[in-house]
Amino acid sequence: MVRFGHTRVLCTASLEGRVPVWMRGQGRGWVTAEYGMLPRSTHSRTMREASRGRQSGRTLEIQRLIGRSLRAVIDPARLGERQFIVDCDVIEADGGTRTAAITGAYVALRQAIDAVLPGHEQDARPVTGMVAAVSCGIVAGAAVLDLDYEEDSTAEADANFVMTDTGAIIEIQTTAERKAFTRDQFNQLFDLARDGIEHIVGLQRSALAKG
Amino acid sequence: MVRFGHTRVLCTASLEGRVPVWMRGQGRGWVTAEYGMLPRSTHSRTMREASRGRQSGRTLEIQRLIGRSLRAVIDPARLGERQFIVDCDVIEADGGTRTAAITGAYVALRQAIDAVLPGHEQDARPVTGMVAAVSCGIVAGAAVLDLDYEEDSTAEADANFVMTDTGAIIEIQTTAERKAFTRDQFNQLFDLARDGIEHIVGLQRSALAKG
């Protein structure tokens, strides 16, 4: 269970016996993610995707992002022909659910892989680094880290940064919500994100140490 | 959050502005329920219904049961033209999720109605009684209350009882799993269930008292 402010996301990783059909027989593994929100995790109730009969574009977009972020620090050849599915279910949403999900999914995946494939030497580990994510945005002209729902709904721009523990970039998504913004403002968001991720990586390390 | 042994179900009730189309203009209210299981709530991961694109027959059956059980203690005319939706999401499943859901859903619905329609005199209350449910079964020939996953998978028969606080029957579902059973055995299940429900109603009263 990851918690950022009032946002709470339950992340669990499961080992699936088999990789997807298009990967079979190559000896390589796969990591994928699924994302969902409980209907009452939001301020006003959202319709249940299972009863609507399909996942929204937003849901698909987020679970693709989580999967890509995790795979960026995985060496598929070292995984063996195994698939891990990481489920990220939002219990309470107050901004930044996708970045919280990535951050928690990494910890869950790491623990699951360590349980299934223990005792690897440093240079044979399937997990080749750490990955964490933060959301930030421009509110009233200023760059702000980790917006809550209130701030998010008045933000002029919205950004998600996914980076490794060494500060390398895995994914950046920035969107102008109300008006286009400048490169200068973008750079402020970047600085803020880099510091935020450094802090979060520390929290991930503690969580992993505790087991 | 209701917990019966290792089974944990998150129940929340939401007020929807409008009743279903087929009820509009009649001045009466409606209560409905939705049920879901997180993919990792079960011992081995279950496929997410939202990504499969439809709810299983089991899910639909359970949410219909929860809805019927709740409506048995609701006076729709006193609700006014309002709809309440109760979401029951299973976080961890270890047997008896549907009866845990009914028990928790009642508490969540009661609190939501009290919040929206406070201060009613006894005889104008939309909620006309209490409802609780237990599961039980026949294991190795003997009637057992509240089976866990282990017991459930070896049970010869499986039963769910939904009753009011005064011991009146709202719904009974009994199924022979391995072999047909006798009326005598059924009566033992009934006795067990009646006592179990009495106990649970006490727990519901405490939860409601605490608010």
Place this chain on the structure above:
Amino acid sequence: MVRFGHTRVLCTASLEGRVPVWMRGQGRGWVTAEYGMLPRSTHSRTMREASRGRQSGRTLEIQRLIGRSLRAVIDPARLGERQFIVDCDVIEADGGTRTAAITGAYVALRQAIDAVLPGHEQDARPVTGMVAAVSCGIVAGAAVLDLDYEEDSTAEADANFVMTDTGAIIEIQTTAERKAFTRDQFNQLFDLARDGIEHIVGLQRSALAKG
């Protein structure tokens, strides 16, 4: 074709070459059921499920019930790795369609198995007993057997009993429609059902004798 009063259900059993994927290679057979209502079988036309694009919760619930009831008197190991599908299509509905379907489905399944696997000694027969079902309910305070549409819509409680020819219980479903009822009333329903099933088993025997 089963007929109970004005309710008419067409039941046919078909041999499918293969069992479902999850059962392959175990040498055991499977029996499943599908249920449908012609749009005009009801008093006012019901929308066709094929054109709505999905089966309702009620349909899924009923076909699961029929399947479970039939499997209760089948020894899967003696069937061999074969699947039988029993189709129950309601041509005219006037109450009690699910219990009529179970009753007719048993006869159709028995005939189909006898045709495919003839000449078994008593103790090697795949069909280990008989199964029949009745609906009953509480109308104006009194227990009544086999409700028609008129009675059904004013019933205070509604019950379906599935039992074997020896009076053992396979499935009981009872629901309070308007108000919760007492254990005493439930016992009256049970007595009525047991007698009703005895009568129906006699009719099934005649049908099977005629072939």
Place this chain on the structure above:
Amino acid sequence: MVRFGHTRVLCTASLEGRVPVWMRGQGRGWVTAEYGMLPRSTHSRTMREASRGRQSGRTLEIQRLIGRSLRAVIDPARLGERQFIVDCDVIEADGGTRTAAITGAYVALRQAIDAVLPGHEQDARPVTGMVAAVSCGIVAGAAVLDLDYEEDSTAEADANFVMTDTGAIIEIQTTAERKAFTRDQFNQLFDLARDGIEHIVGLQRSALAKG
């Protein structure tokens, strides 16, 4: 219930209160048809369309054809703003289900309209003529009327003719199954169909006279 040889189709017409959305407020009526096959109507069991979650292209094609054929003899302005839905459900299929359905659907629709809108003078009747249909084909080089399943599966060409009681053409569909055929052969099919339809119109008149 229409019967052509071993083909049996149950046709019923229902009055729906309202016309489709795109026709509202124009004072004109609408006639539509739905078609379905019971899974066991065919020689080997066909999958139920409701459980597959969609109607096949063949089903949609046939119900569009039935609807067009019926509307060819309906004056929508005289119907008033009403919709009739004709359900054609195949109980047993042995070739020619679509033409049997059109023939039976006409009788069912005519009876339903007469019941709802009785006593019209000749020149104000919503039903402006009669419609009937036959199937025919080329088997071993010769034109044959009303093919059964056996013949149909070896036919070189397959044709459906929908005509009025005065011999005017409403719809012709001809398909080469094995090899292209000549205009001469087509004309033989036409002659055969015209005679067949004359005969069928006589049967429809008897059915309508009996009520």
Place this chain on the structure above:
Amino acid sequence: MVRFGHTRVLCTASLEGRVPVWMRGQGRGWVTAEYGMLPRSTHSRTMREASRGRQSGRTLEIQRLIGRSLRAVIDPARLGERQFIVDCDVIEADGGTRTAAITGAYVALRQAIDAVLPGHEQDARPVTGMVAAVSCGIVAGAAVLDLDYEEDSTAEADANFVMTDTGAIIEIQTTAERKAFTRDQFNQLFDLARDGIEHIVGLQRSALAKG
């Protein structure tokens, strides 16, 4: 890209490695077609089928017709166990899209087969003839070839003829739009179509000669 007046259809044929499941291991090939319209190909925008989540009955009907027409001039045994899919996408629609699609699909398929299976002797060619199609109709009592949208919407009858280069019939579909028509009128349509197809076959020959 086929163009008939303002109707433009993009036809491409692709080799798929494998035949459909139900044909495997028989050494025979298969040809199928898919049809779609760009939302803005019509005068007023049509809803995108991919976003509605299903293909309309009309689309399914047309792609089945294209597939049947192509298979009428294919010898499946000579194709080998290969599947060709012909995509027909309407870029601009002004009447007669299905007949334009058949005409263009034939050219695309022929080119694709020649590329994949070159150098066959005359009597071993998988493509055994030519196929072309025209639409025509009765406008103001007169038979007219190749109706545009304007004419089509006022036509009394509508017909599609699919024929070989030797004038043999593959498929005829004729529908009365406003009123039933006579056999005489039908024969005029037929004459017109035969001449039209002769002309189109000439155009196909030129296109194939150019490559």
Place this chain on the structure above:
Amino acid sequence: MVRFGHTRVLCTASLEGRVPVWMRGQGRGWVTAEYGMLPRSTHSRTMREASRGRQSGRTLEIQRLIGRSLRAVIDPARLGERQFIVDCDVIEADGGTRTAAITGAYVALRQAIDAVLPGHEQDARPVTGMVAAVSCGIVAGAAVLDLDYEEDSTAEADANFVMTDTGAIIEIQTTAERKAFTRDQFNQLFDLARDGIEHIVGLQRSALAKG
């Protein structure tokens, strides 16, 4: 029709009478986009989304991006209660389809709005600026503009920039494909994108001038 190298996208904007339900009665307009690929636009044939019955996550993600980008330069209050839908259909895909689509969609939308709402003074125009997009990536360590399919499949990182004619940022999406990259490399991508967009805005101006 926009063309970038071998990528060709057909963009058309249509006026829909009505805004989505949730916006009615507010006097404001809406712009949305739909995206599709012809099955044969890619090097090997892609399955048709209409026949699979749903749009992929990738398609939904892209059409959401196009819609957001267009809305960033639209003043909804000046549009009036009207909706414009921009269809972007990929005829041939060779990398950068989403950025080509945005660039072409802007031109199509601008032309459609000018046709429907002509003669606005500068300060009342619904379109408040220009929007264009480019794709770029890191190939063999170096930043490269407008990758083709070949380059794209070997790129270490992939980026899409959406900017206004004044160089303000509307959306940035960057993804590490093979390995995480540095902020320095990101800045090189940014420089390249800014210059590319300047060039493209010039091409858009020419296209708009020609009409």
